Amino acid sequence: xxxxxxxxxxxxxxxxxxxxxxxxxxxxxxxxxxxxxxxxxxxxxxxxxxxxxxxxxxxxxxxxxxxxxxxxxxxxxxxxxxxxxxxxxxxxxxxxxxxxxxxxxxxxxxxxxxxxxxxxxxxxxxxxxxxxxxxxxxxxxxxxxxxxxxxxxxxxxxxxxxxxxxxxxxxxxxxxxxxxxxxxxxxxxxxxxxxxxxxxxxxxxxxxxxxxxxxxxxxxxxxxxxxxxxxxxxxxxxxxxxxxxxxxxxxxxxxxxxxxxxxxxxxxxxxxxxxxxxxxxxxxxxxxxxxxxxxxxxxxxxxxxxxxxxxxxxxxxxxxxxxxxxxxxxxxxxxxxxxxx
Numbered sequence: 001x002x003x004x005x006x007x008x009x010x011x012x013x014x015x016x017x018x019x020x021x022x023x024x025x026x027x028x029x030x031x032x033x034x035x036x037x038x039x040x041x042x043x044x045x046x047x048x049x050x051x052x053x054x055x056x057x058x059x060x061x062x063x064x065x066x067x068x069x070x071x072x073x074x075x076x077x078x079x080x081x082x083x084x085x086x087x088x089x090x091x092x093x094x095x096x097x098x099x100x101x102x103x104x105x106x107x108x109x110x111x112x113x114x115x116x117x118x119x120x121x122x123x124x125x126x127x128x129x130x131x132x133x134x135x136x137x138x139x140x141x142x143x144x145x146x147x148x149x150x151x152x153x154x155x156x157x158x159x160x161x162x163x164x165x166x167x168x169x170x171x172x173x174x175x176x177x178x179x180x181x182x183x184x185x186x187x188x189x190x191x192x193x194x195x196x197x198x199x200x201x202x203x204x205x206x207x208x209x210x211x212x213x214x215x216x217x218x219x220x221x222x223x224x225x226x227x228x229x230x231x232x233x234x235x236x237x238x239x240x241x242x243x244x245x246x247x248x249x250x251x252x253x254x255x256x257x258x259x260x261x262x263x264x265x266x267x268x269x270x271x272x273x274x275x276x277x278x279x280x281x282x283x284x285x286x287x288x289x290x291x292x293x294x295x296x297x298x299x300x301x302x303x304x305x306x307x308x309x310x311x312x313x314x315x316x317x318x319x320x321x322x323x324x325x326x327x328x329x330x331x332x333x334x335x336x337x338x339x340x341x
Contacts, residue, residue: 009065011306018309022323023069023119025330027251027284028222030074030291031058035094042102052300057289060105062303067119074131079160079171084135085142092149095126108150111341112334132158140189147193152338154190155198165206169232178205191216194339207239217248217333222286224253228273229260237277244278249329251286255293264298264311280321284330
């Protein structure tokens, strides 16, 4: 069936034509957390709570509706508790089970070449991304074990201090502390292994330490920007420029608490500021769907992504700039950092 003849639950024909040309890549969703508890990504869901709260935002049918080509799936574990590594393994096992159950619709991705050129032909590329170095339990050998299982993105922080760094907000927050010695070794090992370094959630000093030391592009998978709305979790203009200087990208989050507004216009405001400061080659999407957030009105799940594209079109964004944000910038980082086939 032709992409353009399929039902378009959201968005204009022009938006869907753009999604066909630039099938989207989202840098962060926490869906695997819920898959451990029986959430079947192969079925179409409705969020179980009013306002599309907390979870139920992503599944394979709705990813197909939006014309998505790749999704970064976070591997999470409770802060400051033992067992983080085993929790990550269980989430990888859950993804493997989905890939076996729906082999034509989703596949574990290890290389940039695994990202399909179309969002409706071939399986979705699923990239594994750790959220917080506490999952490594202080052992770089665990990083190497996770890489063998398919890990391709390493987030240094979540909501607690760990052996690598301190968080921007959360348990053990300390703005005076930068990357630890372990954090420095972790960054070096990630680059050696072809793993993308993710600086979401890390405090400013650790963030800037990492950007200064990085020899390859880094990402911030899901964040707001302080120039559009001040929040301790958001990153400032200096951080935006530091990521751009590495050749990396910043994924803009869809959570109103960090955006300072409930509508799609708030997402666009953050995208616009990030483009103005970092440049249009360094901005991407980082929804944080299924991450216990109440999403933006009009973006309550992944199928609604064309609504955002329509708003960018309404604000007269150039088509190639929209394409960079939807896909091209994230794909460039995958090509620059991940191991070749």
